[in-house]
Amino acid sequence: MxxxxxxxxxxxxxxxxxxxxxxxxxxxxxxxxxxxxxxxxxxxxxxxxxxxxxxxxxxxxxxxxxxxxxxxxxxxxxxxxxxxxxxxxxxxxxxxxxxxxxxxxxxxxxxxxxxxxxxxxxxxxxxxxxxxxxxxxxxxxxxxxxxxxxxxxxxxxxxxxxxxxxxxxxxxxxxxxxxxxxxxxxxxxxxxxxxxxxxxxxxxxxxxxxxxxxxxxxxxxxxxxxxxxxxxxxxxxSIDTINHTFKNDILSSIKNKETCIVTVFSQGRAQEIPYELKKMQNEGILNPSIPIYADGKLSFSYTDFYLKHKEFLKKDEIVQNFLPHNFHYVSDNLEREKLLADRSCKIILTTSGMGNYGPAQTYLPYYITRPKCSIIFCGYTTPESLGGKLKQVERYDTFNLNGLMVKRVAKIFSTNEFSxxxxxxxxxxxxxxxxxxxxxxxxxxxxxxxxxxxxxxxxxxxxxxxxxxxxxxxxxxxxxxxxxxxxxxxxxxxxxxxxxxxxxx
Ligand SMILES: [Zn+2]
Ligand SMILES: [Zn+2]
Missing domain, CATH: 3.60.15.10 (Ribonuclease Z/Hydroxyacylglutathione hydrolase-like)
Structure with a gap:
């Protein structure tokens, strides 16, 4: 020096x-x-x-x-x-x-x-x-x-x-x-x-x-x-430890006629996951009759921005129109409640990515106790976040969820391929x-x-x-x-x- x-x-x-x-x-x-x-x-x-x-x-x-x-x-x-x-x-x-x-x-x-x-x-x-x-x-x-x-x-x-x-x-x-x-x-x-x-x-x-x-x-x-x-x-x-499991987890959940919850960050993942689902629809492996819902106000603003500024995106046809078929925004509490009562097979994308904020706070505690449900975390979760806590609970174990003792019945998957x-x-x-x-x-x-x-x-x-x-x-x-x-x-x-x-x- x-x-x-x-x-x-x-x-x-x-x-x-x-x-x-x-x-x-x-x-x-x-x-x-x-x-x-x-x-x-x-x-x-x-x-x-x-x-x-x-x-x-x-x-x-x-x-x-x-x-x-x-x-x-x-x-x-x-x-x-x-x-x-x-x-x-x-x-x-x-x-x-x-x-x-x-x-x-x-x-x-x-x-x-x-x-x-x-x-x-x-x-x-x-x-x-x-x-x-x-x-x-x-x-x-x-x-x-x-x-x-x-x-x-x-x-x-x-x-x-x-x-x-x-x-x-x-x-x-x-x-x-x-x-x-x-x-x-x-x-x-x-x-x-x-x-x-x-x-x-x-x-x-x-x-x-x-x-x-x-x-x-x-x-x-x-x-x-x-x-x-x-x-x-x-x-x-290491790059070798990245697990590319998202596609299979979605498909196995759909095959079992489940509700599949995917937690997403408002900007980035909330646009990338619809793109992946659209690709799967185009490849003929995801049936377009399965409805896909998105919930989270800020994520809508970002998706809207991406769609209004296609000049910033890849010229690729699927990227330019990345929203999949049968895609719906959940616009208010009433629609969210209807969705919670609906038992049919569907995919719900919800913010926030770690589950602590946004409508994920409603979906995760509700679906964690339910059969015929898979929850997919496709981003990092801190151990203290709701997502991080749920990941630590073994299936069918009873645990303390904000003071309420509940049993985890839903399947939980996580992938780091979107990092x-x-x-x-x-x-x-x-x-x-x-x-x-x-x-x-x-x-x-x-x-x-x-x-x-x-x-x-x-x-x-x-x-x-x-x-x-x-x-x-x-x-x-x-x-x-x-x-x-x-x-x-x-x-x-x-x-x-x-x-x-x-x-x-
Ligand atoms: Zn960053
Ligand atoms: Zn950072």
Whole structure:
């Protein structure tokens, strides 16, 4: 590690330790004493244990110069209105598509947040039932729709693969990424006079390909002397362990004339699963007379967006018209109740993916006790979520469901084939494309996964330095790579115990 105090450098640290609440703080210092501080993402913490962290920032939002957004998942954008409410006035840059999608997620979240249980229980109950966004509640309102509106006024949508200047010395490029429609990896280029530039590459949540849209590769990045901040959600999961069971599970359920419940995330899975079902209908293996229902208000908005913007999707005939035959939206409680009473064979797609929010809270407790039912989880579920809890119960065992003792009778399946994150081999293959890596900084994974994946990177890629991004250490980066890491004060702070900004930076 070299020392050169006169050169520019960037210090990076994250607010999140693991997977949700994504927010990377990057402070760039130039020899002329100029300081630029920006964020990459500003997401909600979704786990209950981190809930209170949603209510404050361990820095002054007024001092953030700008924000870059990787993609429209609530754990990456859900605290932007809070940042605005607390005084941030800078620009928020996102890909053009993400800038169009963000209002859907954020107004929905504000709507959920704006009703407190004490004020209007009935209205609150309805909102919670319809909610597809997992957020926790508190007597404080985190933000409201006015904050969302103000924040959205500062959003600037940018085309993919076109570098744009943000400040005199900092420019950025959004590079297409298959994680989600609109998702981008972000290249930051920092220059100062005749100094060697610093290149920071934030992969964001990253996937290699997507069922519904193509990604255009950017070959210009591979020869840069680069520092890669790489996600590692599935950094220890081998591609060989992916089970492609969805098709068979659906078909065996239909063969038994069951009701088949599939839990979906509002954006992504809620469009990919109908596409898979349509393919099965076209292949002649799924009878189109079996009705398919979709439930979850926010998922309808996203599906509508996809169908209105077919120019963003693959040109393939099935993708362009991905809704299967005999597909129906469940538009209100009455229809939902009718559906619950109906004993005939059908498929129901419901939000939320983990079962904790949205109409899944009605379907899962009801169907878990019923014969002639299969429940398919096609996304990750945390162990504390409703889906995670149900998965742990053996069939025909009696268990405690929110205080009620019930017997699990339904069949439960889960598949990881729809995951929007690259697996270990894909993450390593991505790194192999670069010829001049200065450092790899492992981000966005459970603590043990990040460290184990870091070992893989050291063994298979051998970059000069490998570091772990979390809220405990700053990583100082010069043009030649990492200079050092150093401890940060405890960032796990609660409201009203805000650490003074100067203590942190
Ligand atoms: Zn994501
Ligand atoms: Zn994420």
């Amino acid at each position: 070299k020392k050169n105090k006169t050169k520019m450098y960037a210090d990076i640290i994250s607010l999140h330790n693991e997977v949700t609440g994504s927010c990377i703080i990057c402070t760039v210092r130039f020899p002329n004493k100029e300081k630029i501080r920006f964020l990459v993402d500003c997401g909600l913490f979704q786990e209950e244990k981190y809930q209170l962290q949603n209510f404050s920032f361990p820095f002054d939002p007024k001092e953030i110069n700008f924000v870059l957004v990787t993609h429209n998942h609530i754990d990456h954008v859900g605290r932007l209105p809070k940042l605005y409410k607390d005084g941030f006035t800078g620009n928020i840059y996102a890909s053009k598509i993400t800038s169009m999608l963000m209002p859907l997620a954020l107004y929905n979240t504000a709507e959920i947040l704006s009703y407190s249980f004490q004020k209007n229980p009935n209205k609150y109950k309805k909102i919670i039932e319809d909610a597809s966004v997992p957020v926790f509640f508190n007597n404080d309102v985190l933000y409201d729709s006015k904050d969302v509106e103000g924040m959205l006024n500062n959003v600037i949508g940018k085309e993919y693969n076109q570098s744009f200047k943000i400040t005199e010395h900092i420019s950025a490029t959004f590079i297409p990424n298959a994680h989600l429609l609109g998702a981008a990896s972000i290249l930051i280029t920092i220059t100062y006079k005749s100094e060697e530039p610093i290149y920071l590459y934030f992969t964001g949540d990253y996937a290699v390909n997507n069922r519904l849209f193509d990604v255009e590769e950017n070959n210009k990045i591979y020869n840069l002397p680069i520092n890669i901040i790489q996600e590692s959600t599935y950094g220890t999961t 929007g994150h690259a697996k270990k081999e894909e993450l390593l293959d991505f790194l192999k494309k670069f010829s001049n890596i200065k450092s790899v900084i492992i981000n966005h994974g459970n603590t043990d996964v990040k460290e184990n994946y870091a070992r893989e990177v050291i063994n298979k890629i051998s970059p000069k330095d490998v570091a772990i991004l979390d809220n405990k250490n700053y990583i100082r980066i010069y043009a030649y790579g990492i200079a050092k890491t150093f401890n940060a004060p405890d960032m796990n702070i609660l409201p009203r115990h805000r650490i003074k900004e100067k203590e942190l930076f």
